[in-house]
Amino acid sequence: xxxxxxxxxxxxxxxxxxxxxxxxxxxxxxxxxxxxxxxxxxxxxxxxxxxxxxxxxxxxxxxxxxxxxxxxxxxxxxxxxxxxxxxxxxxxxxxxxxxxxxxxxxxxxxxxxxxxxxxxxxxxxxxxxxxxxxxxxxxxxxxxxxxxxxxxxxxxxxxxxxxxxxxxxxxxxxxxxxxxxxxxxxxxxxxxxxxxxxxxxxxxxxxxxxxxxxxxxxxxxxxxxxxxxxxxxx
Amino acid sequence: xxxxxxxxxxxxxxxxxxxxxxxxxxxxxxxxxxxxxxxxxxxxxxxxxxxxxxxxxxxxxxxxxxxxxxxxxxxxxxxxxxxxxxxxxxxxxxxxxxxxxxxxxxxxxxxxxxxxxxxxxxxxxxxxxxxxxxxxxxxxxxxxxxxxxxxxxxxxxxxxxxxxxxxxxxxxxxxxxxxxxxxxxxxxxxxxxxxxxxxxxxxxxxxxxxxxxxxxxxxxxxxxxxxxxxxxxxxxxxxxxxxxxxxxxxxxxxxxxxxxxxxxxxxxxxxxxxxxxxxxxxxxxxxxxxxxxxxxxxxxx
Numbered sequence: 001x002x003x004x005x006x007x008x009x010x011x012x013x014x015x016x017x018x019x020x021x022x023x024x025x026x027x028x029x030x031x032x033x034x035x036x037x038x039x040x041x042x043x044x045x046x047x048x049x050x051x052x053x054x055x056x057x058x059x060x061x062x063x064x065x066x067x068x069x070x071x072x073x074x075x076x077x078x079x080x081x082x083x084x085x086x087x088x089x090x091x092x093x094x095x096x097x098x099x100x101x102x103x104x105x106x107x108x109x110x111x112x113x114x115x116x117x118x119x120x121x122x123x124x125x126x127x128x129x130x131x132x133x134x135x136x137x138x139x140x141x142x143x144x145x146x147x148x149x150x151x152x153x154x155x156x157x158x159x160x161x162x163x164x165x166x167x168x169x170x171x172x173x174x175x176x177x178x179x180x181x182x183x184x185x186x187x188x189x190x191x192x193x194x195x196x197x198x199x200x201x202x203x204x205x206x207x208x209x210x211x212x213x214x215x216x217x218x219x220x221x222x223x224x225x226x227x228x229x230x231x232x233x234x
Numbered sequence: 235x236x237x238x239x240x241x242x243x244x245x246x247x248x249x250x251x252x253x254x255x256x257x258x259x260x261x262x263x264x265x266x267x268x269x270x271x272x273x274x275x276x277x278x279x280x281x282x283x284x285x286x287x288x289x290x291x292x293x294x295x296x297x298x299x300x301x302x303x304x305x306x307x308x309x310x311x312x313x314x315x316x317x318x319x320x321x322x323x324x325x326x327x328x329x330x331x332x333x334x335x336x337x338x339x340x341x342x343x344x345x346x347x348x349x350x351x352x353x354x355x356x357x358x359x360x361x362x363x364x365x366x367x368x369x370x371x372x373x374x375x376x377x378x379x380x381x382x383x384x385x386x387x388x389x390x391x392x393x394x395x396x397x398x399x400x401x402x403x404x405x406x407x408x409x410x411x412x413x414x415x416x417x418x419x420x421x422x423x424x425x426x427x428x429x430x431x432x433x434x435x436x437x438x439x440x441x442x443x444x445x446x447x448x449x450x451x452x453x454x455x456x457x458x459x460x461x462x463x464x465x466x467x468x469x470x471x472x473x474x475x476x477x478x479x480x481x482x483x484x485x486x487x488x489x490x491x492x493x494x495x496x497x498x499x500x501x502x503x504x505x506x507x508x509x510x511x512x513x514x515x516x517x518x519x520x521x522x523x524x525x526x527x528x529x530x531x532x533x534x535x
Contacts, residue, residue, distance in 0.1 A: 166401060184402075
C-alpha cells in the first residue's frame with residue numbers, strides 16, 4: 001500500500017491562504033489504513049481548519065467528502081456535485097489521488113494535504129515501513145524476499161556495506177540493515193549460495209530513471225468500438 | 235605479470251607495502267596536498283586521496299592525485315558510488331588514467347546523511363562490487379560497460395575496501411570473496427583496533443585462500459587523544475574501539491605520544507599475521523606523523 005503522512009497544519013493553512021470555499025477530500029484506501037487521509041482524518045482536519053478560521057478570521061467554508069479510491073476516475077466522478085462551486089480541494093489522498101482530482105476538475109485547485117512517502121506496510125500499530133522500491137525489475141528471488149532497493153539506504157545489490165553494525169544501518173539506529181536481514185533470510189532458506197555471486201549493475205530503465213512509466217495490458221484495452229458502446233451506455 | 239603501479243610492484247615483489255591517506259582540502263588551493271606530499275615523501279609506496287569523505291565536499295580526489303603526481307608521488311584514487319553514476323564513473327576513470335592514475339579504490343562511500351549536506355540526493359547507480367566489475371572490464375577488455383570499445387584501455391590496479399568490524403561478521407569474508415571475484419587486486423581494511431577480531435577475520439580469509447588471491451593491506455589510524463578514540467567508537471560507522479585502548483590513552487602522561495606508540499605496536503603486530511601484505515596508515519589531519527610512525531615501526535622505505 002501507499003504510505004503517507006499529513007502535512008503540518010500551519011503548512012496546510014499557508015496553502016489555503018486566500019481561498020474561501022474548501023472541500024477536504026479523503027480516500028478510504030491506503031491512506032485510511034495508514035491513518036493519514038481516511039474519513040476520520042478528514043473530519044479531524046476539517047474541524048481544525050474551521051477552528052483556525054474562526055480564531056484568525058480566515059473566512060474559510062470547509063466541507064468534507066471521502067471516496068473509495070481517489071486514484072480512480074470512476075470514484076472521483078462522484079465528487080462532482082461537492083466540488084462544483086469550490087475554490088479548492090484539499091486532498092488527503094496520496095499524490096495520485098490529488099492528481100486525479102486535478103485532472104478531472106481543471107478549474108478548481110487541488111492542493112496536497114498529505115506527503116506521499118512510500119510503498120510499504122503496517123509493521124505494528126501506528127508504525128508503517130517502506131518495503132518496495134518500485135524499480136520495475138524485481139530482485140526478491142535473489143535477496144531472500146527482502147528488497148534492497150527500498151530497504152538499503154544505498155540500494156546496494158551486493159551488500160552489506162561496511163556501515164552495518166549490530167543489525168542496524170549506518171544512517172540511523174532505528175533502521176534495520178536490509179542486508180543483515182537478507183543474509184539471515186538466505187540462511188533460513190538454505191540459499192547462502194546466492195551471496196557468493198556478484199550481482200551485475202542493474203538496468204534502471206524500468207525504474208523511474210527510464211522516464212515516467214506506463215503499463216499497457218493489451219487484453220484489457222478497449223477498442224474504439226467498445227469505447228463508443230460503453231460511452232453510449234453511460 | 236608486469237606491475238601497473240609502484241604499489242603493485244611492491245606487492246608483487248613480496249615487500250611489505252605501506253600506503254598512507256591524504257585528506258583533500260576544503261579549498262580551491264592544493265597547497266596543503268603539496269605540503270603533505272613533501273612531508274610524507276619516501277614514507278609510503280602510494281598515497282590514498284579520499285573522495286569527499288564523510289560526505290562533505292572537498293577538492294576532488296582525482297585533482298589531488300594529479301597534484302601528487304606532479305610532486306612525484308604515487309596516488310591511490312578513492313572513488314565512491316555515492317556521487318556519480320556509471321557514466322560519470324567511467325569518464326572519471328578515463329580522465330584519471332590520462333593524468334597518470336593507476337591505483338583506484340572502489341568504495342560505496344559514507345551515506346550523505348553523515349555529511350553537512352544531508353538533504354542531497356545520492357546516486358548509488360552501482361555499488362562497489364559493480365564498480366569493480368565495470369573498471370575491470372575497461373581494463374581487461376578495453377570496453378565500456380556498454381560494450382563500446384575504448385581506443386586506449388586504462389591500466390588499473392584495482393582496490394576494494396573490507397571492514398572486518400562491520401556485521402554480520404560471518405559474512406564479511408563472503409563479501410570480500412565477492413569483491414575478489416568482481417576484480418579486486420588489493421584490499422585496504424577499516425582501521426583496526428580490535429586485534430582479536432581482526433585475527434579471527436584473517437583466519438576466515440585464509441580458510442578461503444583469499445590471502446593468496448588478493449593483497450590485503452591492514453588499516454591503522456593513530457589516535458591523538460582519548461576524545462578522538464571515543465569519537466571513533468561512537469560516531470564513525472563500522473568501527474570498533476576497545477575500552478582498553480581508550481583507557482590506555484586516558485591514563486597516558488602524553489596521549490599523543492601514546493597514540494603514536496600504540497599505532498607502531500599495531501603495525502608490528504599486523505606485520506606478523508600470515509596473509510597481511512602491508513599497512514594503510516590513516517592519520518587524518520595528522521599526516522605529518524606518518525614518517526615517524528613508519529620509521530618507528532621499522533618499515534624503512
